[in-house]
Amino acid sequence: MRETLRAALPSVASIVTSLLVCFVAVAVLRGGLEVALDAFLAMTWGAFGDFPKFFDGASSAVLLRPLGESATKAALLTLTGLSVAVAFRVGLFNIGAQGQLVVGALAAAVVGAAVELPAVAHLTLSLLAAAGAGALYALGPALLKRYRGVHEVISTIMLNWVAVSLVENWLVTGPLRAVTSGDNSIAGTAQIHDSAALPRLVGDVSRLNAGILLAVLAAVVLWLWLSRFTGGFEWRAIGANPAAAEASGMNVGRSFVSAMLVSGALAGLAGAVLILGTEQRYPATIGAPYGFDGIAMALIGNGHPLGVLASSLLFGGLRAGGTRMQLFGVHKSFPELIQGLALLLVAARLVWLKLSAKVLPPKGGA
Amino acid sequence: MLLALLQSVLDAAPALVFAAVGATLSERAGVVNVGVEGMMRAGAFAAAAAALVMPTPLGVLVGVAAGALVAALHATLCIHARSDQVVSGMAINLVLLALGQFLLEAAFSSPSGTPPIEQLPKWLGHSPLTWLAVVLPFVVHGAVMRTPWGLRLRAVGEKPQAVAAMGVRVTRLRFGAVVLSGGLAGLGGAQLSTAVLDRFENHMPAGLGFMAVAAMVFGRWSPLGAAGAALFFAFGNALRISLASSAPGLLEVVPKGFLLALPYALTLVVLALQPRGASRAPAALGQPYDPELR
Numbered sequence: 001m002r003e004t005l006r007a008a009l010p011s012v013a014s015i016v017t018s019l020l021v022c023f024v025a026v027a028v029l030r031g032g033l034e035v036a037l038d039a040f041l042a043m044t045w046g047a048f049g050d051f052p053k054f055f056d057g058a059s060s061a062v063l064l065r066p067l068g069e070s071a072t073k074a075a076l077l078t079l080t081g082l083s084v085a086v087a088f089r090v091g092l093f094n095i096g097a098q099g100q101l102v103v104g105a106l107a108a109a110v111v112g113a114a115v116e117l118p119a120v121a122h123l124t125l126s127l128l129a130a131a132g133a134g135a136l137y138a139l140g141p142a143l144l145k146r147y148r149g150v151h152e153v154i155s156t157i158m159l160n161w162v163a164v165s166l167v168e169n170w171l172v173t174g175p176l177r178a179v180t181s182g183d184n185s186i187a188g189t190a191q192i193h194d195s196a197a198l199p200r201l202v203g204d205v206s207r208l209n210a211g212i213l214l215a216v217l218a219a220v221v222l223w224l225w226l227s228r229f230t231g232g233f234e235w236r237a238i239g240a241n242p243a244a245a246e247a248s249g250m251n252v253g254r255s256f257v258s259a260m261l262v263s264g265a266l267a268g269l270a271g272a273v274l275i276l277g278t279e280q281r282y283p284a285t286i287g288a289p290y291g292f293d294g295i296a297m298a299l300i301g302n303g304h305p306l307g308v309l310a311s312s313l314l315f316g317g318l319r320a321g322g323t324r325m326q327l328f329g330v331h332k333s334f335p336e337l338i339q340g341l342a343l344l345l346v347a348a349r350l351v352w353l354k355l356s357a358k359v360l361p362p363k364g365g366a
Numbered sequence: 367m368l369l370a371l372l373q374s375v376l377d378a379a380p381a382l383v384f385a386a387v388g389a390t391l392s393e394r395a396g397v398v399n400v401g402v403e404g405m406m407r408a409g410a411f412a413a414a415a416a417a418l419v420m421p422t423p424l425g426v427l428v429g430v431a432a433g434a435l436v437a438a439l440h441a442t443l444c445i446h447a448r449s450d451q452v453v454s455g456m457a458i459n460l461v462l463l464a465l466g467q468f469l470l471e472a473a474f475s476s477p478s479g480t481p482p483i484e485q486l487p488k489w490l491g492h493s494p495l496t497w498l499a500v501v502l503p504f505v506v507h508g509a510v511m512r513t514p515w516g517l518r519l520r521a522v523g524e525k526p527q528a529v530a531a532m533g534v535r536v537t538r539l540r541f542g543a544v545v546l547s548g549g550l551a552g553l554g555g556a557q558l559s560t561a562v563l564d565r566f567e568n569h570m571p572a573g574l575g576f577m578a579v580a581a582m583v584f585g586r587w588s589p590l591g592a593a594g595a596a597l598f599f600a601f602g603n604a605l606r607i608s609l610a611s612s613a614p615g616l617l618e619v620v621p622k623g624f625l626l627a628l629p630y631a632l633t634l635v636v637l638a639l640q641p642r643g644a645s646r647a648p649a650a651l652g653q654p655y656d657p658e659l660r
Contacts, residue, residue: 029472093452095400150637151647153400153452154583157576158630165630170623289463295456331471333464340461344439347449347457 009359010352011300011311014345022338030329039328043335047321061205066320068206072278074316078215079270080294081301081308082222083134087152087263088303089226090255091239096141096156097267098291099163100134104268106167107133108275109282110176112192122195127214127272134268135261137163142260146253152260160291168285178281187284198277211273216309218266223305235259267291296343315339371601371608376492377562379600380499381406381554381571385578386585386592387506388550392437393587394510395543396523396650401440401455402551403575404462409433409552411466414559414566415473417483426486426495426556433552434545436462441544445537448654459575470568479567486561493561495553503593510589519543523648526655536655551575580633586646599629 027036045051047070049063080097087094094100108130117125140159144150178190198209226232238245238255246252270290275282297315301307318335326332345352385402392399413429420428436458443454467477474480486493510516518539521529526536554574559566578592581599585591606625 025468093450095452095456144634144638148638148640153398154579154637155634157400158580158634161573161576161580161630162627162634165626166623168623169626170621174621174623289460292456292460295453296460299453329471329475331467331477333467337461337464337468340457340464344443344454344457344461347443347454348447349449351447 006356007302007304008307009356010349011302011307011342011346013352013355014342015300015311015314017345018338018342021341022334026328026330026334035328039325039330042324042327043318043321045321046324047317064202064208065206068202068208069320070313070317071208071212072316073319074312075211075215075273075277076270076290077293077297077312077316078212078219078309079266079273080290081297081312082215082218082294082305083263083266083270083291084294084298085301085303085305085308086222086235086266087259088298089239090235090259091242092142092145092256092260092263093153094138094141094156094260094263094267095153095295096138096159096291097263097270097294098289099156099160100137100264100267101271101274101291102160102163102167102286103137103271104130104134105271105275105286106171106176106189106282107268108196108272109189109192109279112196112276113190113281115196116193117195119195122193123198123276126192126196126276127269130268130272130275131265132268134271135265138260138264138267139257142257145260146256167282172282172284176282189282191281192276196276197280198273207278209273209277211277214269214273215312218269219305219309226305231258267294270294293339296339299346300339300342371604373491374604374608375597375601376496378604379597380493380496381557381562382574382578382581382596382600383499383503383593384495384554384557385551385575386581386596387503387589388547388554389578389582390585390587390589390592391506391510391519391550392544392547393582393651394523394648395519395540396526396648396653396655397441397444397540397544398451398652399437399440399455399544399547400452400576400579401436401458402547402578403571403573404455404458404460405433405436405440405548405551406555406558406571406575406578407462407466408436409555410559410570411469411480411555411566412552413556414480414483415469417560418481422484422486422560425483426553426560429556429559430549430552433555434549437545437548437551438541440548441541444544444654445540448656451652451654466566466570467568470566477568480559480565482564483560485564493557495557495561499557499593503590507589507593520648523650526650527657530655530657536657540655551578554578577629580630584629584633584636587648588646602628 023036023040026039027033046066049066053062080101083097084094108126111126111129141152141155144155145152172189173187176189178188198211201208201210226236234250235255238250238252242252297308297312300311318338322335323332325334385406389399389402409429409432412432413425416428417425440454440458443449444451470476489497510519518529518534522536522539530536555571558570577599581595582592584595
């Protein structure tokens with residue numbers, strides 16, 4: 001318990017510090033503590049449910065709608081965060097979650113629109129296609145690393161831009177572009193069939209869909225794999241010290257490849273959740289850097305699947321609530337600043353660990 | 367047509383050249399810099415914001431300072447806090463992405479960009495920064511390859527312990543290299559907002575920082591090589607833009623997406639084809655300096 005606490009301390013301290021700094025920034029730039037307090041409260045109610053309104057007698061929609069938005073955002077953050085975290089565990093830095101997400105999203109959109117199947121089978125096939133596409137796209141960097149010694153950071157950065165250029169500047173605007181009635185065509189692929197859509201969980205009250213269940217399931221499965229199975233143990237051993245793992249007979253090269261495949265599949269699934277859950281088709285552009293958010297979630301969650309889930313639930317909430325800050329003259333992307341700052345502070349892990357050694361000395365004396 | 371193409375390369379390339387040459391400085395000293403994108407963004411924003419209240423050339427200097435400041439943060443994290451250098455760089459990108467948006471909204475009440483500023487004056491039809499970009503790669507290459515400082519810089523990226531044994535302060539040398547790298551990235555960003563356009567726009571630098579990293583790798587970590595690769599990439603970009611207007615039929619055959627993906631795909635191919643172990647990446651790249659190791 002004490003060890004868990006010590007491991008989580010840098011992340012918690014970073015998040016708290018980041019929230020404080022951003023609070024002061026709003027207070028200074030937007031005229032006073034009161035405005036900042038109102039803005040942050042608005043964000044909180046927008047993230048986790050408008051409890052004051054609810055207790056004033058409003059319907060449960062004031063709770064469900066914000067929670068649904070938060071969970072939708074959290075599902076994406078969790079899956080991309082797990083993608084980065086799983087590669088991290090074997091010591092690989094997968095910056096390519098963005099590219100893997102883009103090809104996964106495209107695969108889900110194509111299978112969702114082009115195939116006709118009964119409901120459950122269609123959804124499953126679309127999800128599998130996305131996971132497969134993401135995994136395949138991550139296979140390249142893994143093989144380049146294993147056989148040519150190319151650093152995965154460089155190769156995944158390159159592949160991100162290759163994916164975005166080819167998908168958004170060619171496929172989606174060219175061969176796969178949806179042609180609606182007559183000559184009027186819109187950028188983006190055709191609408192997916194209802195049978196491929198992730199089911200909504202609470203009817204029409206909120207956009208909440210089954211994506212969050214998928215994300216939680218992935219986090220739990222990954223946690224069990226890493227903590228209870230030999231294969232998961234090997235990954236962690238390799239991440240901690242590849243030379244020692246190699247010397248004790250583990251196949252480091254093969255684990256690099258299999259971990260990258262899982263990492264890519266998770267990023268691809270994130271793309272599927274985006275398309276099958278909210279967008280319903282591959283739009284002209286995905287726009288947001290979801291894959292980079294995944295890096296933030298993986299690191300703030302300290303590479304632990306449940307830590308990633310926890311930080312994704314928090315930041316998914318804040319980002320959904322961020323839209324409510326607009327009323328106070330704060331741009332809705334403000335929670336991304338909080339998130340970025342928290343990541344920057346987490347990066348200074350060593351500093352926090354030194355501090356925490358003073359606050360919580362390890363057993364048996366410092 | 368060809369002349370017009372060259373003219374547009376002279377306008378578009380400098381930002382990429384500055385950033386790519388800067389990236390080599392940091393990486394030759396052994397500090398990974400994937401935060402170029404964020405540093406360019408800082409430079410672009412600061413230069414435009416400063417040029418609203420002071421002459422534009424001074425604004426450019428503010429942009430350089432902003433890039434250097436962000437780089438100093440990166441250096442502090444990597445060198446003193448011994449953070450993972452890739453993590454720190456990506457964190458800087460994410461922070462600057464959000465910070466730019468926040469400051470635009472807070473200071474100018476506009477989500478899309480700053481008010482227009484006075485552009486840099488033109489010398490011989492181009493901004494002075496264009497001509498600086500022609501000279502600078504040679505100067506930096508000379509400094510890195512031919513001076514005692516450059517020798518130490520390169521040594522610190524290969525075997526820092528050996529340099530320390532000579533009595534050189536490894537951390538100070540690395541810190542300086544990273545800050546210089548950020549200053550050049552900031553200059554590249556400033557070129558975007560004061561010479562290419564006449565304001566900071568929220569999408570800046572739109573991936574140019576990552577392209578600069580690609581150019582550095584493509585140019586095999588040498589300042590001249592990086593500048594050459596940057597020129598080549600910029601030429602490809604200019605060609606694509608001019609083809610879109612002059613020969614739209616060609617883009618039906620070769621889609622725009624192919625041309626956009628080309629610099630990155632080429633860099634990958636070069637990396638994949640080089641024999642194992644022939645990478646020119648500095649040996650100590652990415653490893654925090656630990657004076658206890660020998």
